[in-house]
Amino acid sequence: MISYSIAIRTLGKAGKKYQKLLNSITKLNVQPEKIIVVLPEGYKPPVEKIGTECFVYSKKGMIPQRLFALQYITSEYTLFCDDDVELSADFIEKLAEPLKSGRFDCSAGPLLEFFPPKGKKYLLASVLGGACVMLHGKKDTYVRILKTGGWSYNDSIDTSSHRIYKTESLPGTCFFIRTEAMKHVRFEDEMWAEKNGYSAFEDRILFYKLQNNGHHSCVVSDAKYLHNDAKTSTQTLRTEPVYAAAYNHYVFWYRHIYQCTSNVLNKGWEKLCIWHYIQMQKLYQKVLMRAGRSNTDLNAAMKQGFQDAKKYVKSTEYKCIPSVVIKE
The missing domain is CATH 3.90.550.10 (Spore Coat Polysaccharide Biosynthesis Protein SpsA; Chain A)
Incomplete structure (x- = not known):
């Protein structure tokens, strides 16, 4: 039962x-x-x-x-x-x-x-640091969270x-x-x-x-x-999901990865990873704009999302949120 x-x-x-x-x-x-x-x-x-x-x-x-x-x-x-x-x-x-x-x-x-589908989109996702094929652990692992805040996945x-x-x-x-x-x-x-x-x-x-x-x-x-993907909530949104994706990605990284790490060397590596991720996202937006597939509003929304997230994790409001790791 x-x-x-x-x-x-x-x-x-x-x-x-x-x-x-x-x-x-x-x-x-x-x-x-x-x-x-x-x-x-x-x-x-x-x-x-x-x-x-x-x-x-x-x-x-x-x-x-x-x-x-x-x-x-x-x-x-x-x-x-x-x-x-x-x-x-x-x-x-x-x-x-x-x-x-x-x-x-x-x-x-x-x-x-x-x-991500195989081909150009997979290569792009890997370079950007958001998602990549798992290099080891495929025998028993589905998804692993990366230090960029992105993830690696089992394609087999x-x-x-x-x-x-x-x-x-x-x-x-x-x-x-x-x-x-x-x-x-x-x-x-x-x-x-x-x-x-x-x-x-x-x-x-x-x-x-x-x-x-x-x-x-x-x-x-x-x-x-x-x-079957009903897609009822985000059809008319444009800058909102771009801003929120940048904002939430950074806060997730800071809260669930960086703050959950105690080793100083590991923290330094995680900072480098998130820096790389943000720089790659900015570069990607520039490429999209030159190709006519993005615009200045979307680019500005992404940058503002990262900036506001960095301010938020230092705010009094954020410091009032209980720790990720729950102490009994």
Whole structure:
């Protein structure tokens, strides 16, 4: 018996894609104890319904909507998902297996579409320091966080076989977690990521914080699901996500990497890494502008994001945020 509930965050606008999620839930081999659907305050619930879900309302935001469901859940495990995924019938059993072994507190299926495609885009991502193919550890690792704040990934995942890969980060699209671990990690302390109206890297922040607090995550290679990507929240944004990506990247690096390091030499290396990352981002924006694929507003937004983040981590407001590593 697997004691779990499902928490879905939505704006109620995913339509047919949300219906596909609901249909897949009804076909799961192991049914949830509860289905909690979290909408922002003032939003109408979707017309698509199963009939057993509970609609609740929170402040709008990726993090607030994710956390709000926890106060209604008493199950041992929780499946957190967005409103645009489809789950395979045996999804829950496969994700529960590594958690029951005691080695991991969080699991997910592979979402390989999030990896940079091979070719020019891969080379570009590697040079920029944001993402690169893992050079070692491919036998047992899915994603590793780099000292730039970026990540390296395993490009050799075989979804046709059953394997468990440890990981330091995951897409927040869909994951299965021990409920007490989610509560223990105090994700509410990371609300700074919502400051700019676009919570860039909120998944990286969550899973690496779990890692820093001894709650290990994994990917089950054959736990399959589809990501239909409703794209309801950022279609009209331009400078906002560019600014937020720069801002959140720097604060994530400072808070979850630099401040979690005690060795002076390692801290020096991490400073060099983030300096390299920022310089490469600035260079990339210049290249894009010359190619007509960016503009001065986007370039200015990126620079301002990094500048404001550096000021923020020295502010009184930031110093009031509890440490990443939770002391009992």
